[in-house]
Amino acid sequence: MKIRKPKTTDKEQVMEILKQMSPEYMTDMLSELDRVTSNKFDGKHFGFVYEDGKDVIGYITCRENVATYQLETLAVHPSHQRKNIGSNLVNFLIQYLKYNGRFKVLNVNTEHGDYAEEFYIRSGFEISGVIKDEFIPGIEQVHLSYRL
Numbered sequence: 001m002k003i004r005k006p007k008t009t010d011k012e013q014v015m016e017i018l019k020q021m022s023p024e025y026m027t028d029m030l031s032e033l034d035r036v037t038s039n040k041f042d043g044k045h046f047g048f049v050y051e052d053g054k055d056v057i058g059y060i061t062c063r064e065n066v067a068t069y070q071l072e073t074l075a076v077h078p079s080h081q082r083k084n085i086g087s088n089l090v091n092f093l094i095q096y097l098k099y100n101g102r103f104k105v106l107n108v109n110t111e112h113g114d115y116a117e118e119f120y121i122r123s124g125f126e127i128s129g130v131i132k133d134e135f136i137p138g139i140e141q142v143h144l145s146y147r148l
């Protein structure tokens, strides 16, 4: 197994992983997938996939947001969850940014109270705030940050 940059040929398997996400986010996630698998690296959006044999079973993306990094999408194939793959992808991104990045903060937003909040806290993130109705009316988003 290895963590590597995504390729155009990974798209189908990544889309399979993304099916579990809320449909409201799908349009943005698909254009992001196009961007991170494109050969034309724009310097601001990047990502990694977790490959097991020839299967892609995990996916993480990040973008530069003014003077911080924003972790945009993280997903592990449902039949491979709870095996530390998500933690490995987050740790890989953190190490990558520590050694290759120019900013000192990695931010992430997720649904407040969802298990992903606990997942990010376990990965070393700290809560910086909670915002009502940020992306979906009636849903609170928790903002967390990691000091690189």
Ligand SMILES: CC(C)(COP(=O)(O)OP(=O)(O)OC[C@H]1O[C@@H](n2cnc3c(N)ncnc32)[C@H](O)[C@@H]1OP(=O)(O)O)[C@@H](O)C(=O)NCCC(=O)NCCS
Binding pocket: 020, 021, 072, 073, 074, 075, 076, 077, 080, 081, 082, 083, 084, 085, 086, 087, 088, 109, 110, 115, 116, 118, 119, 122
């Ligand atoms: C969130 C996600 C990426 C975690 O990936 P994963 O590989 O399953 O997570 P890990 O095995 O690395 O979990 C590490 C810890 O996070 C917590 N955690 C992870 N999944 C959890 C769950 N379903 N319920 C409760 N705690 C959970 C646990 O503390 C876990 O440690 P443990 O298994 O020793 O108890 C994965 O569940 C996923 O793809 N979810 C759907 C998409 C999503 O919600 N993405 C994040 C928001 S953007």
